[in-house]
Amino acid sequence: MHAEGFAESIRGAAASRTPLRLRGGGTKDFYGQALEGEVLDTRGYAGIVAYEPSELVVTARCGTRLAEIEAAMSEKKQMLAFEPPHFAQFGSGETTSFATVGGMVAAGLSGPRRQAAGALRDFVLGVKIIDGRGETLTFGGQVMKNVAGYDVSRLMAGSLGTLGLILEASLKVLPLPVAEATLRLELPEDKAIETLNKWGGKPLPISASAWTGGELGVRLSGAGAAVKAAREEIGGELIDAAQGERFWAGIREHTAPFFGSPVEDAAPLWRISVPSAAPPLKLQGEQMIEWGGALRWFFSQADARTIRDAARRAGGHATLFRGGDKFAGTFQPLSPALMKIHRELKREFDPHGIFNRRRMYPDL
Amino acid sequence: MNVSATGINFIRQAEVVARLRQRLPSGAVLYAEEDTRSYECDGLSAYRQLPMVVALPSNEEEVREVLRTCNELKVPVVARGAGTGLSGGALPMGDGVLLSLAKMRRILAVDPLARTARVQPGVTNLAVSQAAAPYGLFYAPDPSSQIACSIGGNVAENSGGVHCLKYGLTVHNVLRARAVTIEGGIVEFGGEALDSPGYDLLALLVGSEGMLAVITEVTVKLLPEPEAARVILASFDDLEKAGNAVADIIAAGIIPAGLEMMDRPAARAVEDFVHAGYDLDAAALLLCEADGTPEEVEEDIASMSEVLRRSGASAIRISASEAERQKFWAGRKAAFPAVGRISPDYYCMDGTIPRRKLGEVLLFIGQLEKKYGLRCPNVFHAGDGNLHPLILFDANDADQLHRTEQFAGEVLEKCIEVGGTITGEHGVGIEKINQMCVQFRPQEITAFHGVKRAFDPEGLLNPGKNIPTLHRCAEFGRMHVKGGRLPHPELPRF
Numbered sequence A: 001m002h003a004e005g006f007a008e009s010i011r012g013a014a015a016s017r018t019p020l021r022l023r024g025g026g027t028k029d030f031y032g033q034a035l036e037g038e039v040l041d042t043r044g045y046a047g048i049v050a051y052e053p054s055e056l057v058v059t060a061r062c063g064t065r066l067a068e069i070e071a072a073m074s075e076k077k078q079m080l081a082f083e084p085p086h087f088a089q090f091g092s093g094e095t096t097s098f099a100t101v102g103g104m105v106a107a108g109l110s111g112p113r114r115q116a117a118g119a120l121r122d123f124v125l126g127v128k129i130i131d132g133r134g135e136t137l138t139f140g141g142q143v144m145k146n147v148a149g150y151d152v153s154r155l156m157a158g159s160l161g162t163l164g165l166i167l168e169a170s171l172k173v174l175p176l177p178v179a180e181a182t183l184r185l186e187l188p189e190d191k192a193i194e195t196l197n198k199w200g201g202k203p204l205p206i207s208a209s210a211w212t213g214g215e216l217g218v219r220l221s222g223a224g225a226a227v228k229a230a231r232e233e234i235g236g237e238l239i240d241a242a243q244g245e246r247f248w249a250g251i252r253e254h255t256a257p258f259f260g261s262p263v264e265d266a267a268p269l270w271r272i273s274v275p276s277a278a279p280p281l282k283l284q285g286e287q288m289i290e291w292g293g294a295l296r297w298f299f300s301q302a303d304a305r306t307i308r309d310a311a312r313r314a315g316g317h318a319t320l321f322r323g324g325d326k327f328a329g330t331f332q333p334l335s336p337a338l339m340k341i342h343r344e345l346k347r348e349f350d351p352h353g354i355f356n357r358r359r360m361y362p363d364l
Numbered sequence B: 001m002n003v004s005a006t007g008i009n010f011i012r013q014a015e016v017v018a019r020l021r022q023r024l025p026s027g028a029v030l031y032a033e034e035d036t037r038s039y040e041c042d043g044l045s046a047y048r049q050l051p052m053v054v055a056l057p058s059n060e061e062e063v064r065e066v067l068r069t070c071n072e073l074k075v076p077v078v079a080r081g082a083g084t085g086l087s088g089g090a091l092p093m094g095d096g097v098l099l100s101l102a103k104m105r106r107i108l109a110v111d112p113l114a115r116t117a118r119v120q121p122g123v124t125n126l127a128v129s130q131a132a133a134p135y136g137l138f139y140a141p142d143p144s145s146q147i148a149c150s151i152g153g154n155v156a157e158n159s160g161g162v163h164c165l166k167y168g169l170t171v172h173n174v175l176r177a178r179a180v181t182i183e184g185g186i187v188e189f190g191g192e193a194l195d196s197p198g199y200d201l202l203a204l205l206v207g208s209e210g211m212l213a214v215i216t217e218v219t220v221k222l223l224p225e226p227e228a229a230r231v232i233l234a235s236f237d238d239l240e241k242a243g244n245a246v247a248d249i250i251a252a253g254i255i256p257a258g259l260e261m262m263d264r265p266a267a268r269a270v271e272d273f274v275h276a277g278y279d280l281d282a283a284a285l286l287l288c289e290a291d292g293t294p295e296e297v298e299e300d301i302a303s304m305s306e307v308l309r310r311s312g313a314s315a316i317r318i319s320a321s322e323a324e325r326q327k328f329w330a331g332r333k334a335a336f337p338a339v340g341r342i343s344p345d346y347y348c349m350d351g352t353i354p355r356r357k358l359g360e361v362l363l364f365i366g367q368l369e370k371k372y373g374l375r376c377p378n379v380f381h382a383g384d385g386n387l388h389p390l391i392l393f394d395a396n397d398a399d400q401l402h403r404t405e406q407f408a409g410e411v412l413e414k415c416i417e418v419g420g421t422i423t424g425e426h427g428v429g430i431e432k433i434n435q436m437c438v439q440f441r442p443q444e445i446t447a448f449h450g451v452k453r454a455f456d457p458e459g460l461l462n463p464g465k466n467i468p469t470l471h472r473c474a475e476f477g478r479m480h481v482k483g484g485r486l487p488h489p490e491l492p493r494f
Helices: A003-016 A066-075 A101-107 A152-156 A189-200 A224-234 A241-252 A304-313 A336-349 B010-023 B033-039 B060-073 B125-135 B151-157 B201-205 B239-251 B264-274 B294-310 B322-333 B335-342 B355-372 B398-417 B433-439 B442-455 B470-479
Strands: A020-023 A038-041 A048-052 A057-061 A124-130 A136-140 A165-172 A179-186 A206-212 A215-222 A237-239 A269-273 A286-290 A295-299 A317-322 B053-055 B077-080 B097-100 B107-111 B116-119 B174-180 B186-190 B214-221 B228-236 B258-263 B284-292 B315-318 B345-348 B378-381 B386-393
Touching: A003 A020, A003 A038, A003 A124, A003 A165, A020 A101, A048 A066, A057 A066, A057 A101, A066 A101, A101 A165, A124 A152, A136 A152, A136 B442, A152 A165, A152 B201, A152 B442, A179 A224, A179 A241, A189 A206, A189 A215, A189 A286, A206 A241, A215 A224, A215 A241, A224 B294, A237 A241, A269 A304, A304 A317, A336 B186, A336 B442, B010 B053, B010 B060, B033 B053, B033 B097, B060 B077, B060 B097, B060 B174, B060 B214, B077 B151, B077 B214, B107 B125, B116 B125, B125 B151, B151 B214, B174 B201, B186 B201, B228 B239, B228 B294, B228 B322, B239 B258, B239 B284, B239 B294, B239 B355, B258 B264, B258 B322, B264 B322, B264 B335, B264 B378, B284 B294, B284 B322, B294 B315, B322 B335, B335 B345, B335 B386, B355 B378, B355 B398, B386 B398, B398 B433, B433 B470, B442 B470
Parallel strands: A020 A038, B053 B097, B077 B097
Antiparallel strands: A048 A057, A057 A165, A124 A136, A124 A165, A179 A215, A179 A237, A206 A215, A206 A286, A269 A295, A269 A317, A286 A295, B107 B116, B116 B214, B174 B186, B174 B214, B228 B284, B228 B315, B258 B284, B258 B378, B345 B386, B378 B386
16 A cells, blocks of 8 residues: 555545545544544555654554554663553454554554653654645654744644554654662552652652552563662562563553453443542542552443532542443543634544544544 | 835824724733834844834733734734744834734643643743643743743744653644634634644644744643663764764664754853853864663763764763753753854854755754854754854944855755755744755745645735745845855746
């Protein structure tokens, strides 16, 4: 598949006002409000365009397997520091379902290391996109610092394919930490939140945290000496390295026991993003806390309004991440002023409204 | 005639002043030349323009009144923080209102547990770190103007500093911005959680140079102060070797807290000024800092020294005390004023290039020095490939000024040619607006105008900065034929 093929399809769809559903491996089909339109499969446009370890940059086409760029990086002892989830197990019924680079950027999701390293949007350096007129546009580049023009590249991160087809993305990469260690501590919820925030104010090399059911896992990453010193300060039980790696992979990929296997009548999974120091959310259901307190996963049967009100009171927002009734809206509704800007931006990039209609909000 | 000697239409001025005075306290509206003169330029003093009116709101409600007034009367409005910007982003307009946020300088809250600070836009960058210091926290972006520049201006420009490689730019360190639209509406971008629903509009706002909305409040992230920091001062007898050493450090899996480079002419200028004890025989000096726990710093300093030695450093000194670390840095931090001492004027560029092209671009700058007969010492944020070549000239000599502009234009275009950008941290403003036509095609420029329209449909916020009109690009292209080809051949030319 050539990029020009996509552009032609998009121009055709724009002319006939045919909605398109931009899709990579389909591993995040579950995520978002609605799936509408003819599938435009990006997997045929694949490959690493450039990878310069000493520049800390990788550029890849949208259909490239996320696993492929990760393997290339791991060979050079580097990584995507935001630990994007693949969610391969959520691909709908295909045995070969895999996460792609384009889908990763469009979904904008980050994993456990986000609390220390930053989110996917923090690592986007440049994109090439096709807009809703079929025009190929290039924003940003391959360099770390670039303030020429508006930062459209980062705007694409998490835009769920509603503004354009991401053809190519350049991402900042980081060296793998020299040393890592995982510790396990027993703490009640309120104490865990407080402790994580206090640690956050100290120069400790904490790269991930996960609390559930009274147990707190903490990952340390950095120079060998720093990890060793932090182990002494934090205490708790040291987990075997391989087991620790599996533990964090399970949280990143939602394969850990907490996330269970998708069951038809199970409670929906809510993703509640709050200021890290927000006190425990008084919601019914099973909870896991990540990101030093800033991310709270809930399997809860409570109604959407109760959950969204709790999130808002805590200074954050709630996403109906998986399962449940999407009628209540997947994402927290925006203020009218913000919604207006969203609609205007959508109109500028996709004037005929053909891309991923209603994937983000029912009226976008 | 309705136009004053300074080019201000005073009938229009009287109309705008009368309307603003109904809505703002007395003293918050300035229009007499002796009062508005000090606003005629920002840190890029080569460009000057007296504003028609200056408005000095003291709170968000007054900012709304100013913007509502400008929207009603269709008057363009230029927001200004501390006026330290280096690209003329806050250059006033003779038919516009200059909106100064300098009176809004309160630190509203510091939350040591959540590690955030909520501040008004006029608060200086350094004041945020000072307010955080009692809790062992700091605000990471540290532009060289940090004692004076404002947070609002930092957000507008996406400012950097000498620690970006490890700690990121402003965009990585701001959680939330509250802003007023041209219609006077209040919008919250981002939030105090780590992400927010919908599009990442905060990323668009950061670095938008006052073109999308006027910021009235910012929440920034605070980081724990590292317990220890040490810096290596390495000498190289060859610029290219120094450039390669930078790549070698990164390739070795180390992210230094700071990685700065300067060439011999820059080192000489600063040594005469601050006596930092620099090696003046070296062709290039590298400053390479590690911070963190004392154990981490020892480990990093040892491995970085090893890499630097293997990369051919002719001498290596490691700061033995905090005083010595400060001394090593004093030279780098004083580079601009030091260069200011040896030349009546200097012109600072801000291109960013892939690190591996450092040697090639430095060689090219050396050739341009000969071609234009002007000296150009170089200081860079080498770790992130951000160059600050400083062209020395005398602004009173029209020919020198002209040669300087040509020289700078060629350097910026070289940055684009090797895969970089015309501006890493200073912004486009008015200064690099023509080079935007070289870096971007008309299609992208059209998309940028679309982004602006989504926020500011009538184009009243800081018009003429940051994003050139296609007409301007066509005009620039006519004067600027590169390699025998006219850029943008598809555009009509008038």
